[in-house]
Amino acid sequence: MFAMLFALLLEATGSISVFGAAIGAGLAAIGAGMGIGRIGGSAMEAIARQPEAAARIQTAMLVIAALIEAVALFAAVICLLVATAA
Amino acid sequence: MMRSVLNKFLLAIALVFSSLASVQAQEHGHEGEAPHKKEGFNVGDMIMHHIKDEHGWELAHGLTIPLPVILYSDDRGLEVFSSSRLAHDAVYNGYKQEHGKIHRVNEAGDVEEGVKLYDFSITKNTASLLLSAVIMLLLFTTVSRGYAKNKGKAPKGIQSLLEPIILFVRDDIAKPSIGHHYGRYLPYLLTLFFFILINNLLGLLPGAANLTGNIAVTLSLAVLTFLIVTFSGNKNYWMHIISPPGVPWFVLPIMIPVEIVGVFMKPISLTVRLFANITAGHIIILSLLGLIFMANSLAGASTSVAISPVVMFFTLFLNCIELIVAFLQAFIFTLLTAMYIGTAVEEHHHHDEAHGTVSELG
Numbered sequence: 530m531f532a533m534l535f536a537l538l539l540e541a542t543g544s545i546s547v548f549g550a551a552i553g554a555g556l557a558a559i560g561a562g563m564g565i566g567r568i569g570g571s572a573m574e575a576i577a578r579q580p581e582a583a584a585r586i587q588t589a590m591l592v593i594a595a596l597i598e599a600v601a602l603f604a605a606v607i608c609l610l611v612a613t614a615a
Numbered sequence: 616m617m618r619s620v621l622n623k624f625l626l627a628i629a630l631v632f633s634s635l636a637s638v639q640a641q642e643h644g645h646e647g648e649a650p651h652k653k654e655g656f657n658v659g660d661m662i663m664h665h666i667k668d669e670h671g672w673e674l675a676h677g678l679t680i681p682l683p684v685i686l687y688s689d690d691r692g693l694e695v696f697s698s699s700r701l702a703h704d705a706v707y708n709g710y711k712q713e714h715g716k717i718h719r720v721n722e723a724g725d726v727e728e729g730v731k732l733y734d735f736s737i738t739k740n741t742a743s744l745l746l747s748a749v750i751m752l753l754l755f756t757t758v759s760r761g762y763a764k765n766k767g768k769a770p771k772g773i774q775s776l777l778e779p780i781i782l783f784v785r786d787d788i789a790k791p792s793i794g795h796h797y798g799r800y801l802p803y804l805l806t807l808f809f810f811i812l813i814n815n816l817l818g819l820l821p822g823a824a825n826l827t828g829n830i831a832v833t834l835s836l837a838v839l840t841f842l843i844v845t846f847s848g849n850k851n852y853w854m855h856i857i858s859p860p861g862v863p864w865f866v867l868p869i870m871i872p873v874e875i876v877g878v879f880m881k882p883i884s885l886t887v888r889l890f891a892n893i894t895a896g897h898i899i900i901l902s903l904l905g906l907i908f909m910a911n912s913l914a915g916a917s918t919s920v921a922i923s924p925v926v927m928f929f930t931l932f933l934n935c936i937e938l939i940v941a942f943l944q945a946f947i948f949t950l951l952t953a954m955y956i957g958t959a960v961e962e963h964h965h966h967d968e969a970h971g972t973v974s975e976l977g
Contacts, residue, residue: 588787595947599884602891 550612554605561601565594656912658905665901666825666894668740669715671698674822682742686710686717687733698736740832743824747813784808784949792953793960800956803843807836808949815893815941819934827944828894830886837882840952848959855958881955885948892944896937903930
């Protein structure tokens with residue numbers, strides 16, 4: 530089945546590296562989603578335990594979410610490089 | 616009250632869809648009349664064209680603001696001309712534009728290799744940068760003059776908009792991260808924050824330049840941060856890199872390369888974070904809007920008109936998310952810069968000794 534898919538991709542786009550790029554971008558999205566979801570969940574629990582600290586917890590959550598997203602975007606940029614260089 | 620709003624909204628959507636049905640009935644008459652076959656819509660080209668830099672500022676199809684093209688070559692020296700002369704792949708004075716890059720061509724029209732061309736043009740991104748610099752100058756000179764005039768009185772006008780944001784940068788970003796000497800770095804942090812914020816917001820307007828999505832711009836900001844952190848690093852900072860505290864001696868051969876790579880990875884991550892966030896946002900919005908045009912070229916005008924309300928609603932929602940991302944990315948860049956400066960200037964405090972107190976920061 531993969532041989533047929535690769536043959537089709539090769540004919541359509543001229544190289545099969547776009548297959549790897551697409552899968553890489555998808556995996557990066559899954560990773561970012563899981564990571565930021567966990568952060569969000571922990572932040573929700575922490576705010577539920579101590580509502581007075583909600584502002585500080587929210588700030589910390591946004592900072593950590595941005596750091597995780599940066600890693601996912603590293604992967605997305607590399608996938609874009611692979612796809613456009615093909 | 617909510618129920619009547621909901622009813623009106625549903626009525627509006629029903630009206631839009633019913634009007635689309637009548638449009639569909641009209642469209643069928645015209646479809647057989649096109650004499651020539653148009654090339655299919657290439658959404659990748661459209662997206663790349665809107666993301667990348669270009670020599671003229673194209674606001675809409677046919678409406679292009681020409682910008683100066685400034686070229687320096689060793690044999691011909693400095694040449695300045697308008698970008699409209701290179702429009703539509705025209706050859707001007709031995710120069711030709713190919714995919715945004717300008718090449719020297721000989722009489723036959725072939726690109727001449729080996730001619731080293733330095734391109735100092737005012738491109739779309741440069742013009743946008745100058746525009747945002749002018750906006751920032753106007754805003755902040757007005758604010759500072761307002762402070763001089765209203766000494767001791769309540770702020771009025773644009774002051775009351777910018778003062779909470781400036782105090783936010785000072786009290787929540789600079790002071791907790793840097794500590795006592797935050798005053799030395801506050802001008803840079805404020806400039807950084809407002810520069811990124813204003814350019815992110817400007818980039819969301821239609822026809823605007825994608826400035827903070829240009830990796831050269833974000834790299835320059837990250838290099839500035841790197842230089843400031845390096846040149847204000849005290850002995851404590853360098854000792855922490857060479858020998859992080861509390862680390863046994865046999866781990867040091869691993870820790871030192873890791874720490875040195877870390878010194879360089881911090882500006883690189885700042886660069887890629889801002890660039891990728893802003894560019895990815897623009898690509899998503901452009902892809903969604905390009906969906907309408909793809910439907911037009913693949914399935915006819917009626918389909919594209921039918922899907923356009925849904926697509927535009929979703930694009931509106933994504934634009935709101937992009938507004939949040941604009942603020943968030945400016946905040947994150949400034950906060951991380953402040954934290955790196957904070958690690959560079961922090962005084963030594965005792966980690967291992969039980970009786971030592973943690974030095975008070977801020």
